[in-house]
Amino acid sequence: MKKVINITLGSVVFAIEQDAYDTLAVYLDSVKERLQAHEDASEIVADIEGALAEKFLAKKRNEKHAVTTADVSIVVEEMGTPDDFAGEEPTVSEEVEATKKQQSTKKRLYRDTDDAVIAGVASGLASYFDVDPVIVRIIFFVSIFFNGLGLFAYIVLWLVVPKAQTTTEKYAMRGEAVTLREITQRVKKNVEKVDTQNLPSAQSAWSGLRPVFVKLFAVLGICVRAVLKIAQVLAGAVLLFGGAVALAGLVSAYSIVLLSEKTLLPLEAQTAVDIMVSSTLGIVAMVASFVMMTIPLLVAILVGASLLMKRNLFTAAKSISLAVVWIVAAVLAVTASTLQLERVFQELGIDEHNSEGYQIHINVTDDYIDFDTQVLPVEDELVPSLPPEAGVAPLPPVEPVACTMDAKECPDGSYVGRSGPNCAFAACPES
Amino acid sequence: MSDTTHSFNIENAKSQMRKGFLEFPVLLIIGTSPTYAPDILKQLKEANLLVVEGTLYPLLSRMKRADLVSYTWEESKSGPPRKMYTITKEGKDVLAHLEESWRALDTSVNTLIKQYEKGN
Structure with a gap:
């Protein structure tokens, strides 16, 4: 059984088997990498993709035929590997070779199920931090005796960290750039590994139990991720609607205070408002405090919307300007209202020397x-x-x-x- | 690519000989009549001048940049649109120079070959 995916190549749609796709993607990536010094790299890659598409079309036996690994390797052989290009191409410099070796893709945390004792958490972490998996395993084991911390952390990571499944993910886990040569090396390594795995091991009891645990945790993982998703939506909704309601309340409170009949307010507040509005300082204090209270509500609304839409709505520019406006408003509100409140209290007769x-x-x-x-x-x-x-x-x-x-x-x-x-x-x- | 050192050296020497030389046959093919990239490949392969097809695309792009060739897009009934390559005036000039120096090379290399064959 093989998974088939749809791709476009040279603007033609192909059905392609998963492993054939992996090989083709690696091939095209390494072609791109090889050509990166070229001025027309993207155009040449498009030409090559078009040529590959024509070759695959020629191999297509019927409408439902999916491109297989065999098809890919024949076509790739005709087209030649990027290293062969270099043999024929006079312009490829040594520098490109040098940078190619150093280049690495961004590392991502995955579970390494190829090198797993339980679920590959330790070996995944080891790849991520570039240390020996044995060290990570020892740390996990030792930390189990600190209130079961290690066990808890392991279970959480098992549930949350995805498994490296495709070749590309396995490379991202190691932070290596994918090239054909490395792929071939890995395939060889895997063959050796299969050989050693066939040897009878002392872990036989565990190896019988392991699949059960793996299944169990796969199901649990799905549940936990579903719960997290629901929690995300709920938190988003609460923040969004809570923020919106609070903002509406704030706006109506301000408009009642400033616009409507003051008889709705307690007497002290009426007087305080009258005194506040009667001076520029007071108006500044009121506007600034309004802005100061509005911005956190806006942030709550944005966070809520981000959670609901599963997409970050905060740009750097937006966050910085909100923060700056809030700080300015807060400083203004605090200073202006301290000054103004002093006057209000004075006028209300707190000050014994100037009673009214x-x-x-x-x-x-x-x-x-x-x-x-x-x-x-x-x-x-x-x-x-x-x-x-x-x-x-x-x-x-x-x-x-x-x-x-x-x-x-x-x-x-x-x-x-x-x-x-x-x-x-x-x-x-x-x- | 072969694994043994012996055949690898021969391959390397052959590819060294092809380096910088491929433009000439490509110009000859396009100069005869406007051609699609796959047909250029076919002719080069028949003439045993090209090992891997991937080489042609960077080469064509470089010649396009140097204004030796130009292309137009042609719709294809089955498959992606194709580039139809034609030679430019400058391409023809370069081709004339290359032809001249090829004849000179051919004469001198042939003289050397004859001399070598006589010696054995």
């Missing part, structure tokens, strides 16, 4: 109550400043007199509100 009070006028008309608050400077003579030696107990200092807006119904049907300094209800009118 409120007068609340309550007009009861027909069915509803209309509160009208004004900040009025307190006349100097109203401030009780009797010296203690006068023998009279000093009156409590005038404290902030912003009182809540509830009202008490009097027996005669009228209403009285609270007023300072203790925010007690005013006395009911005598009947």
Whole structure:
């Protein structure tokens, strides 16, 4: 049984067997590598692909025929290996040879099931970090005795790290560039390996159990990956909708504060808003703090969308500009609001030297109550400043007199509100 | 490529002889009439001038860059579109030079061969 994949070669579609595809891909890669010094490398590669396509078409016996490894090796032999090109080509320099040997592809972490005791985690890690697999195995074994850490790490890696299956993946695991020569070497090595594997080994009991474990973990791995995927989607949805709702809430809170009737707010807040809006500094503080709170919500929305779409929506430019704007807004918000709050507290009468009070006028008309608050400077003579030696107990200092807006119904049907300094209800009118 | 050192040296010497020489027969073929790359290959193979086909494509690209040949795309009934190569005016000039120096080489090498055969 062989897996067949579809490829286009010289703009013709071919069905090709998996291993034939691997060989062909390696061949074309090494041709590209050989030609990289050439000015028209991509055009020449296209020419060669076109020529290969014509050859495969000539070999196609019927519509359903898939290109086999045998087809590929015949065609490749006719076309010649990249090394043969060099023999005929006068322009290929020694430098290309030299760079070719040093060049390596980017390493990726895979499980090396060709050299596995359990699932190839240790040998995969060893390839990745360029150390002897035995060392990694010893580390795993020793760390099992630290609360089973090694065992846990091994199981997690087994479930998460993919197995190196195709030839290209096996090369990516070793970080080697794929060339025909290396492929042939590896094939030879594998043949030797098969020979040694046929020898009777002491591991016979384990080798009987191993396939069972491998199957079990393959199934578990699928489950874990599925769960991770679901978790990703859920987290994405929560972040996206949570961020959006929070942003909407923030915007509506700000617009209520700034645009609508202030009667919806508690009295202290009303006054604070009035004072804030009355100066440039206050407006700066409000805008900056709005931006400061909006950006984290935007980030949450973007992270959520990234998780849902399984694609990173953050570009470097986007992240940097968001960060810069946030820092500027945060600094502005903090400094401006500290300065402004000082003024607000002063005006609210926290400062003893410059006290101001409120007068609340309550007009009861027909069915509803209309509160009208004004900040009025307190006349100097109203401030009780009797010296203690006068023998009279000093009156409590005038404290902030912003009182809540509830009202008490009097027996005669009228209403009285609270007023300072203790925010007690005013006395009911005598009947 | 062969494994033994003996035949490898012969192969190497043969390929050294073909190096830098392949342009000439290719120009001759294209100069006769406009030709597709696969047909150029066929003629070269029949004349025993080319071992591996892959060599032709970098060579044609180099000659195209030097303005010795030009190509047009031709649709093909079965398969990818093909490049139809024709010789340029400059290509013809170069071909004339190459022909001249080939005749000179041919004469001198033949003289040497005759001299060698007489000696044995």
